[in-house]
Amino acid sequence: MIRAVLVVGALALGVTSVVAEGNVIEQRQSLMKDLSAKARPVTAALRGQAPFDLGQVQTALRTYSEHAKVLPTMFPENSKSGKTDALPTVWENKSDFEARFAKLAADAQTALATVKDEESFKAEFPKVMKNCGGCHEKFRKPS
Numbered sequence: 001m002i003r004a005v006l007v008v009g010a011l012a013l014g015v016t017s018v019v020a021e022g023n024v025i026e027q028r029q030s031l032m033k034d035l036s037a038k039a040r041p042v043t044a045a046l047r048g049q050a051p052f053d054l055g056q057v058q059t060a061l062r063t064y065s066e067h068a069k070v071l072p073t074m075f076p077e078n079s080k081s082g083k084t085d086a087l088p089t090v091w092e093n094k095s096d097f098e099a100r101f102a103k104l105a106a107d108a109q110t111a112l113a114t115v116k117d118e119e120s121f122k123a124e125f126p127k128v129m130k131n132c133g134g135c136h137e138k139f140r141k142p143s
C-alpha cells in the first residue's frame with residue numbers, strides 16, 4: 001500500500017516537471033508578447049500616429065518593470081532547446097543577459113517617475129525601448 005502510494009507520487013512528480021519544462025518557453029514568450037502588445041499603441045503615439053495617453057504609457061511601463069523582474073527566472077538550463085528563439089548566448093553570458101532585464105526594469109521605473117506629458121514622453125520613452133532591440137540583437141535568433 002505504502003509502496004503503491006510512493007510509485008503514484010513519483011509518477012505524478014515526473015509528469016509535473018515535464019509539463020513545467022515544456023511551459024517555461026511558452027510562458028516567457030507570452031510575457032514577451034505582452035511587452036510588445038503594450039508597446040504598440042504607445043509607439044504609435046511616439047510617431048504621432050495615435051493620440052498621447054498618459055495612462056496607456058504608464059500601463060506599458062509598469063508591465064515592463066514587472067515582467068523584467070520575472071523574465072530572468074524563465075531561462076533555466078533545461079530550456080535551451082525546443083521551440084525557442086533564444087540563442088545559446090543567453091546561457092553563455094547569463095550575467096549580461098540578466099543585467100539587461102534589470103536595466104529595462106530600472107529604466108521603466110525612471111520613466112514612470114519622469115513622464116508627465118507628451119514632451120517628457122517623447123524624450124524618455126525611446127530610452128526604455130532601446131533595451132528591447134539591444135537585447136534581441138545579441139540574444140535572440142533574427143526572424
Ligand code: HEC
Pocket residue numbers: 025028029030032033035036039064083084085086087090097098100101104129131132133135136139140
Ligand atoms: C534581456 C533580454 C531581452 C529584453 C530586455 C527584451 N527581450 Fe524580448 N526576447 C528576448 C529573448 C531571448 C526572446 C526569445 C524567447 C524564446 O523564444 O524563448 C525574446 C522574444 C521576444 C518576442 C517574441 C515572443 C514570441 O512570440 O515568441 C517579442 C515580441 C519580444 N521579445 C518583445 C520584447 C519587447 C517589446 C521588449 C522591450 C519592452 C523586449 N522584448 C525586451 C530577450 C529580451
